[in-house]
Amino acid sequence: MTGLTRAIEDARIAFATLADRVDGLAHPTLRIGVTGLSRAGKTIFTTALVHALMRGGRMPVFEAMQSGRIARAVLEPQPDDAVPRFAYEAHLATLAADRAWPASTTRVSELRLAVRYATPRGTERTLTLDLVDYPGEWLLDLPLLDMSYADFARQSLALARAPARAGVAGPYLAMVAARHADALADESHARELARLFTAYLAACRTEKLAMSLLPPGRFLMPGDLEGSPALTFAPIDPPALGTMAANSLGAMMERRFEAYKNAVVRPFFRTHFARLDRQIVLVDALSALNAGPAALTDLERALDGILAAFRTGRNGFASTLFRPRIDKVLFAATKADHLHHSSHDRLEAILARLVERAHARAHGHGAALDVVALAAIRATREAQVRRNGETLDAIVGTPEQGQEAGGHVFDGAEEVAVFPGDLPETPDALFDPSGAGFRGIASAPAGEVDFRFLKFRPPAGIGAGAAIPHIRLDRALEFLLGDRLA
Numbered sequence: 001m002t003g004l005t006r007a008i009e010d011a012r013i014a015f016a017t018l019a020d021r022v023d024g025l026a027h028p029t030l031r032i033g034v035t036g037l038s039r040a041g042k043t044i045f046t047t048a049l050v051h052a053l054m055r056g057g058r059m060p061v062f063e064a065m066q067s068g069r070i071a072r073a074v075l076e077p078q079p080d081d082a083v084p085r086f087a088y089e090a091h092l093a094t095l096a097a098d099r100a101w102p103a104s105t106t107r108v109s110e111l112r113l114a115v116r117y118a119t120p121r122g123t124e125r126t127l128t129l130d131l132v133d134y135p136g137e138w139l140l141d142l143p144l145l146d147m148s149y150a151d152f153a154r155q156s157l158a159l160a161r162a163p164a165r166a167g168v169a170g171p172y173l174a175m176v177a178a179r180h181a182d183a184l185a186d187e188s189h190a191r192e193l194a195r196l197f198t199a200y201l202a203a204c205r206t207e208k209l210a211m212s213l214l215p216p217g218r219f220l221m222p223g224d225l226e227g228s229p230a231l232t233f234a235p236i237d238p239p240a241l242g243t244m245a246a247n248s249l250g251a252m253m254e255r256r257f258e259a260y261k262n263a264v265v266r267p268f269f270r271t272h273f274a275r276l277d278r279q280i281v282l283v284d285a286l287s288a289l290n291a292g293p294a295a296l297t298d299l300e301r302a303l304d305g306i307l308a309a310f311r312t313g314r315n316g317f318a319s320t321l322f323r324p325r326i327d328k329v330l331f332a333a334t335k336a337d338h339l340h341h342s343s344h345d346r347l348e349a350i351l352a353r354l355v356e357r358a359h360a361r362a363h364g365h366g367a368a369l370d371v372v373a374l375a376a377i378r379a380t381r382e383a384q385v386r387r388n389g390e391t392l393d394a395i396v397g398t399p400e401q402g403q404e405a406g407g408h409v410f411d412g413a414e415e416v417a418v419f420p421g422d423l424p425e426t427p428d429a430l431f432d433p434s435g436a437g438f439r440g441i442a443s444a445p446a447g448e449v450d451f452r453f454l455k456f457r458p459p460a461g462i463g464a465g466a467a468i469p470h471i472r473l474d475r476a477l478e479f480l481l482g483d484r485l486a
């Protein structure tokens, strides 16, 4: 970025931030970002959070609700005209009427709630709460802003050639080998490269490999940009610096990479990210445990990248004009209802271990950071089952149709008790640098894996006024908005 573009960008962000702040004086507003990689649980978390504020529930740790100070919460018109509204009612209806999880969303969406509450001294107040649900993949694009196309290509190709991924990168790498950066630019070659690169990224994300670090984010979630030139590029081996002719394939890739940064990454940062006050990052650690050590390592790198994005505003791309507002970040391991409660703290410890290094850095920057293991919607309950004279801790739920265990395929109706297995007492064993800490489906036969978490249907009985069962959702609420309701 040139000095001038940077200055204009900073001025714009500063102005938007200022406008928000002035508005915020008259009506206290809290803007919370809900993010996480695809399938981490953003839609479910946001739906459950809104439902809890509107309908209540068992929330012992969420003091404002526990003490009855929240009078009511109502949905308000969404303030940003160009952003889709979070489809709260539709998601709730799917959970209640179909007893099914809502379909995955791939775009940013927003919802505004007005929360009427009494301060501990009894003064009535209203807090306007804006929830912004956006793909974590888009956050992982922020480091691209400080990269040249050559840097990006080198990093991406090194990842694709690493053992954990090379198996699914074959066709893409073969085309990279055949297309030199200084060949003549050709639209059909660019399209084919982008197609093979995208297919490789998609293969990395399947349940079996469960990779997390897959930039650029819009390749897997193009939203409205599908097929546009800004998405029609791919990493290819860059030539020695400065030797690319303007009409070469490499120069074409480079231009489009820059277009991606300008047309996609910067606007997202400016219009959404820069305006957040607080952030929850949802993490599907259980899927990584299912897949194996390589997936866990990849998740760690992705979380590192996500936290780096929270620091971006403080150096590099945004200058002193812009002070990022995010003062609290909560990392939450989702789907804790797949585990017996004796493992909930262990899941939290694994997450803490995953964000450890990033955690140390963020502390220096003033944002408070915490971790929690939660289930926004609890799909299981606990039971003890006697087997061969032994009492075992089990969880009981209705596996989704097509889920499989021990050769049995579930029909989506029968309820079963399963033994999810314990997480290790300390996370260290899982992070064995040799990659032999545990076995997952990416590299071991199904019968020999250490973890196998089934997918359960949502619980029966959601709807009307009934509270939705959860695990530790109250802790997340207390961290994210407790102090703003005092």
Ligand SMILES: Nc1nc2c(ncn2[C@@H]2O[C@H](COP(=O)(O)OP(=O)(O)O)[C@@H](O)[C@H]2O)c(=O)[nH]1
Binding pocket: 036, 037, 038, 039, 040, 041, 042, 043, 044, 045, 101, 102, 103, 104, 105, 334, 335, 336, 337, 338, 374, 375, 376, 377, 378, 379, 455, 456
């Ligand atoms: N059991 C259980 N499953 C969950 C929970 N949250 C999410 N899931 C599962 O994870 C899937 C993806 O969740 P979703 O919120 O759509 O993820 P998003 O892509 O981050 O918005 C859902 O379809 C559920 O199968 C939870 O609290 N409990």
Ligand SMILES: [Mg+2]
Binding pocket: 042, 043, 044, 104, 105, 106
């Ligand atoms: Mg979603």
